[in-house]
Amino acid sequence: MGAFGRPFLPSGIVATASLPFRRLNLTERRTLMHSADLDAPGLKRRHNKDGTTRFSWVARSDIAKAGYEPKTVRLHYNLDDPRERLLAEAMCRKLQAEMLAWRAGHRQTRRPFDGTVSSLVRLYQTDEASPYFELKHNTRETYDQVLRVIDRAFGKRVLSNLALADFRRWYEEAKKPREPDGPERVRKAHGIISMFRRLFAYGIAAEHAGCARLASILDATRFKQSKRRRIRLERHHVEAFIPKAIEAGRLSLALGTALQFETGMRQKDVIGEWEPHVARSEIGGIMLKGKRGRRMLRWANGLTWADLANTSVFTKETTKTGALVSHDLSLCPMTAALLAKVPAAAKVGPLIIDEHARRPYAKDAYAREWRVIARAAGIPDEVWNMDARAGAITEAEDAGADLDEIRGAIGHTQASTTARYSRGAVGKSRKVAELRQAHRAGRNES
Template structure:
């Protein structure tokens, strides 16, 4: 590709890269010596001649930067605008500004993200944003991923760092954040974290539920039934406990721990003819399920209704027997594992694999993938395919079908 040309773009230089040219604005060297910043700004990477719209954008950016530099030259000094200078300052504002997407996220999502942001600040919080270059980001990723040994950690750090710079550009209108943000698009990073291949089977679910009832954990049996029969995430069944000061409204309060319960199954969601209508916890999608077509759920729910003397009008469906309060997710997982080991369910199969097991059962039975996608409330069919496991068995079935057609005989 020939070097691109854009007329009338002051300070524009084109720097060659592999299979591309990078449009870069370059400040005057004499003003750089006097302290002008930024020294250079990468504007766009072009693998082909820029379109008319792209050329206008590059020219406008050059004119803006050139104007700022000339103002500096006339004033004889450079006044840094009220903004952020270090990564620490940027992340602090990202975590606290009411306009930030981070503040609007749910409690446990924020908790998880804040642990990653803390790692970024601990390692590179004092770095000047003006000093960040493309190679800087590559080096940081290598450090956080431990040279490729922990790719998931490295990807999480880079993803949240990018979100912080996007906030700095859009909400804080910071020029240096605007300069750095496009650099992330040039990164080609491995995400790591291979998809899980485990899936719980209907037989394992039945055995686990039976053992739960034998021990006295009828609520856990019912929760497991809902997860498998309805393809629910654990959070959609159990809900979650969050601090009282969070914005969600709840009538289920744990006053001693100053927590409230949200997002779990409630009796109000189940009609008298056992039609369940629920909004999912992850994407907020409304789903309606005829529970009469869910035999595991009906079996364990009928036991509970008989024990209570009738179907309750309101309140949480799944509550821990010893406290009459919804389970905490941690205690549920610990107890579920203890029961699973009694049932000889392998340790690599977890409660969270209930959803994958249900989807795998559906696809193996011949259900259309598009229909399964809607039942699982997936937005993308690729995610449904990812949850549909038992791949080795399915590959073998395909091979057998091909042999049957080729040979005209039934193959076992």
């Protein structure tokens, strides 16, 4: 006997009171499978413009109006296939049971995994065991932007129905230029694929069905990445920038740029950043109200005048790797000259202060104001403030510094990372050429 007391027969076989068992033709089978005989509460059929049919589970209208989510779940099953038909029935019964339990008052604050991309995104962002909560706040904000794109574009897709072709198609669509003659957006497309990798890795750890299969597909597939940045801020750029910044009343921008270039420090480690501050009962330090009053922000991680007190040497823990770096500013002439211009009474608190706001620069304001001065100094728009670190590393290698020494000076944990920041340095090639010339000269003399 089959479910609900019906006799079990192989797919496509039917018996009546007057006829023996016989196999149905294709039309009869489809009629039977798409009829009310399906044990799939909430199943709805819709016709597409191209003549095909799509199936969805739809919540009862009265319960949906009361606030139940999800209201609709697309079912990517082929009901002509007996095995997929059983899966569709099981999914509908599961969704129906969850809806009725919600109506009866059993309402979970965290909805369970329902097999869709949207559900996986939601759990990745809300599950306390997710690696999402180990991310720094600024990284989390960046991830949130990509996750919103994924949820809007692919959220209703069921993981069990995804394949390599889907990821290839999504990648190709995402990298299309914004404008007809514009550049391909490879960085955006690759970022979406990278986020899928993170989602599936979390899904495997959380034991969500379908994630291991999709992770193995992406592990075995390569998608083109955007080219690595090759531009650097050079010394002549900094020398042109400093007088223009002073002329505009932006000593802070001149000092910050000189420090970044001469020490190789990241912008964030020099000027600091604004972090979300949740514990309102512990308000202290330099605080700033977030946009629309949502949350308080606290300034952190930047250089302060206390770091430079009574000596030209300072040590700082970097924000990205936690490595300790030390610098002797007496060997940084541009920085030392600018520090001397700051009045003694102003040498309190954060080192880099927005002259107009009288506090550390708000998010993105430093880069925005820096660009204004850079244009006045004739620095091309493709050269960014963040390129100061690459400029410092490249100049150091050109000067003959060993790559491992540079790595230690700027706080990288791996020399391979430092090598990526060296953009067009000729230090190594010059040394190799000199050794070859010396070798030739020695052979000629012998």
